[in-house]
Amino acid sequence: MADEQRYVLHTWTKQSEWSAPTIIGGDGAWFWDEHGRRYLDLSSQAECCNLGHQHPAVVRAIQAQAGRLCYISNAWGAQPRAELAQRIVRLANSVCPAQSPIYGRVFFTCDGAEATEHAIKIARWVTGRRKIVARYRSYHGATHGALSLSGDARGRQVSDGLRDVVRVLPPYCYRCPFGLRYPTCTLRCADHVADVIAYEGPQTIAAVIAEPAAGTNGIAAPPEYWPRLRQICDQHNILLIADEVMSGFGRCGAWFAWQAQGLTEAGHPACPDLFLMAKGLTGAHIPLGAICVSERVAAYFDAHTLETGLTYSGHPLACAAGVAALRAYEEEGLIERAAQLGAWMFERLHAIQRHHACIGDVRGMGLFACIEMSENTFPEPLPWLKRLARTALQHGVSVAVRSNLLFICPPLVIEQPDLDWGLSVIDKLLPA
Numbered sequence: 404m405a406d407e408q409r410y411v412l413h414t415w416t417k418q419s420e421w422s423a424p425t426i427i428g429g430d431g432a433w434f435w436d437e438h439g440r441r442y443l444d445l446s447s448q449a450e451c452c453n454l455g456h457q458h459p460a461v462v463r464a465i466q467a468q469a470g471r472l473c474y475i476s477n478a479w480g481a482q483p484r485a486e487l488a489q490r491i492v493r494l495a496n497s498v499c500p501a502q503s504p505i506y507g508r509v510f511f512t513c514d515g516a517e518a519t520e521h522a523i524k525i526a527r528w529v530t531g532r533r534k535i536v537a538r539y540r541s542y543h544g545a546t547h548g549a550l551s552l553s554g555d556a557r558g559r560q561v562s563d564g565l566r567d568v569v570r571v572l573p574p575y576c577y578r579c580p581f582g583l584r585y586p587t588c589t590l591r592c593a594d595h596v597a598d599v600i601a602y603e604g605p606q607t608i609a610a611v612i613a614e615p616a617a618g619t620n621g622i623a624a625p626p627e628y629w630p631r632l633r634q635i636c637d638q639h640n641i642l643l644i645a646d647e648v649m650s651g652f653g654r655c656g657a658w659f660a661w662q663a664q665g666l667t668e669a670g671h672p673a674c675p676d677l678f679l680m681a682k683g684l685t686g687a688h689i690p691l692g693a694i695c696v697s698e699r700v701a702a703y704f705d706a707h708t709l710e711t712g713l714t715y716s717g718h719p720l721a722c723a724a725g726v727a728a729l730r731a732y733e734e735e736g737l738i739e740r741a742a743q744l745g746a747w748m749f750e751r752l753h754a755i756q757r758h759h760a761c762i763g764d765v766r767g768m769g770l771f772a773c774i775e776m777s778e779n780t781f782p783e784p785l786p787w788l789k790r791l792a793r794t795a796l797q798h799g800v801s802v803a804v805r806s807n808l809l810f811i812c813p814p815l816v817i818e819q820p821d822l823d824w825g826l827s828v829i830d831k832l833l834p835a
């Protein structure tokens with residue numbers, strides 16, 4: 404602990420304020436510290452341990468791959484890399500409308516931010532256009548470009564970041580930026596995107612990037628919004644990029660959040676041209692990110708050099724973890740489990756909301772819940788909520804809070820009685 408405080412630079416905090424126990428082990432939805440204190444993980448750490456801690460099949464796959472071959476560069480083939488790419492493409496196509504294949508290839512990165520960076524490069528190359536439309540209340544990663552796309556307080560630090568970013572207002576019904584109410588608003592927030600595109604000149608816009616379920620900024624969007632974005636992009640040959648880094652792999656009760664949105668006029672989910680993954684891709688057992696691109700986008704690189712690279716792109720150990728993770732989601736029925744357990748969890752959360760006036764809104768889907776307090780300090784922290792998270796930890800429950808938002812995003816493998824107990828602790832700690 405003393406060395407951790409003395410030598411490590413910790414993320415998103417003043418170093419003088421950092422203090423936490425040293426964690427030495429974990430199993431499923433639980434982890435424990437060096438003193439044997441156990442914590443129920445209601446945030447899946449950084450919303451990434453979708454499979455829980457130390458998933459045995461993933462750990463075994465990493466061990467087996469480490470015994471065979473830890474690393475080989477992109478200049479060579481690697482069996483787990485090829486298998487994972489094939490599995491992602493197959494999976495993506497199996498959730499396409501009427502199962503007609505759309506997706507073609509996968510580009511591997513080390514994390515979510517790098518996936519964002521490369522998706523932007525790809526979109527600009529393929530379209531020959533520069534501008535990227537991104538939303539307020541969004542987060543796409545902490546590297547220079549990804550952060551300058553991110554429309555929250557964190558993104559403001561890089562005002563000299565990526566050029567040609569066009570910002571639009573978010574779909575955010577609880578405090579609608581247009582002062583309207585869903586559904587009578589007829590989705591003014593989507594019309595606004597179309598308006599901004601028209602003002603900017605559609606022929607200058609390469610892509611719209613959005614989180615189908617906006618993660619760290621509070622999981623909000625009416626169901627019809629995503630298909631409307633697809634429609635708007637199609638009208639102008641603009642690529643639609645879904646950032647599924649946090650919302651993918653069962654988090655929203657579907658493989659990807661874009662499937663859990665409303666349907667297109669033709670009656671199927673609106674497929675993005677590119678979608679980004681990380682976190683749940685290996686359940687965070689090893690860092691790995693990826694971009695799955697449509698066959699149409701991939702085809703561009705048949706005749707054009709892909710002018711980018713990463714030493715660890717498609718790292719065999721990480722890909723072996725990814726293959727095992729995808730198998731685990733499938734074989735253990737975890738995507739369906741997230742939908743079912745999530746339905747129960749939302750009933751429980753709405754019941755909690757009924758006797759706490761401090762709660763303004765409960766929203767989300769699957770095992771991805773955001774509780775927004777009626778007191779609005781966004782993006783500044785709400786002091787009592789920060790204290791609540793600290794007290795919850797003393798009671799053995801770990802939750803994520805950000806400004807006036809409290810997130811409940813447990814591993815998909817959490818036992819229902821454990822989740823029930825964790826929520827009852829939060830219920831008791833919330834002010835009346």
Ligand SMILES: Cc1ncc(COP(=O)(O)O)c(C=O)c1O
Pocket residue numbers: 449514515516517519542543544545614618619646647648649650681682
């Ligand atoms: C939606 C979204 N995109 C991108 C990222 C960045 O991912 P990473 O932290 O792996 O770089 C995050 C991280 O929380 C995220 O939530």
